[in-house]
Amino acid sequence: MTSPSDYDRIGFKVSEILPFLERCGVTLPLGDGGSVPETAPHVSDEPNAPEWVKPFIPRRKISLIQAAAFLAGVDLDAPVYLSDDEQAELGRWRETLEDAIDTGExxxxxxSTDRSREQLLSHAAVRSWCKRYGYDWPIPEADPQPATSAEALAEISRLLAENERLKVELAEHKSGELMADHPYWPEELGDCMSIWRAAAQRWKPNDGKTPKTVVEEVIDELHPGIEDAKKKRYSAVCNWDKDRNRKARTRE
Structure with a gap:
């Protein structure tokens, strides 16, 4: 009976030559069964991941032997024996990964007793390590990073805009907490706090309006028809620009 590894004796790997011959219409018999053995899946360059790798996409930890198998291009769960070349390749990758682990990479x-199966590797760390040294890691990312510079710049711009939005929300939230209305505030104090908050958010240093002007605009909006005396009191309290010499300088 011919074993799966016998075909390797002529210089071909089972996982590569059998699918190639089958595509060309050549079927190699295997012993009395007369059928071609199933082979370990070959990782293609197609963007869609093969079915056999999909269960590993969300995993955060991968065993040492499984990581070595991925890099060696062999499927440990395939119902065929590994050839001598595949065993050797698997061993080389296992030793390389052990070295990377031992050196902190x-x-x-x-x-405890079986390092190959008991030691679990960080999936993200293995992926980064492969990228650093130019190795092909066959498991696609669950949330892939931008593939081009343009995509990366667009993502950076989006994140910066989101960051600014969150900063504004946080500032407004903190301001609201610090200056929240108090149930014991007198009515006029509550009115003044509302006016001051609205005016402070609206006023811009370079728009040509003084804080007092903006405060009085807000008073008219929030309290239409307010008495002149009351408006003057509110304006005096809410106006944070206390430069007494402004009028004198303006006249000069």
Whole structure:
């Protein structure tokens, strides 16, 4: 009976030559069964991930042996024996990963008796390590990063805009907490606080209006028909520009 690894003796890997021959219409018999053995899935360059890698996409931890198998291009769960070349390739990647773990390049858990299966590696750390050294990691990211500079710049712009929006919301929230209406405030004090908050948010240093002008505009909007004496009191309290010499300088 011919074993799956026998075809490797002529210089081909089972996982590569059998699918190629089958596409060309050549079927190789295997012993008495007369069928071609199932082979380990080959990781393609297609953007859509093969079915066999999809369960690993959301995983945060991957065993040492499984990570080595991904890099070696073999499927440990395939119903065929690994060839001698595949075993050797798997061993080389396992040793390389062990070295990266031992030198602190890849974050990993501790292990007891079976390092290959017990030690769990950080999926994100393995991905970053592969990217650093130019290795092809076959498991796509659950949330892929921008592929081009234009996409990256667009994402940065979006995040900066979102950051500014959140900063404004936080400032408004803090302002509201610090200056929240108090149930024991007298009526006029409550009115003045509302006027001052609205005027402070509206006033701009370079728009040509003094704080007093903006305060009085807000008073007219919030309290239409207010008595002149009351308006003057509100304006005097809410106007934060206390430069007494402004009028004198203006006349000069």
């Amino acid at each position: 890849i974050e990993a858990t501790t292990w």
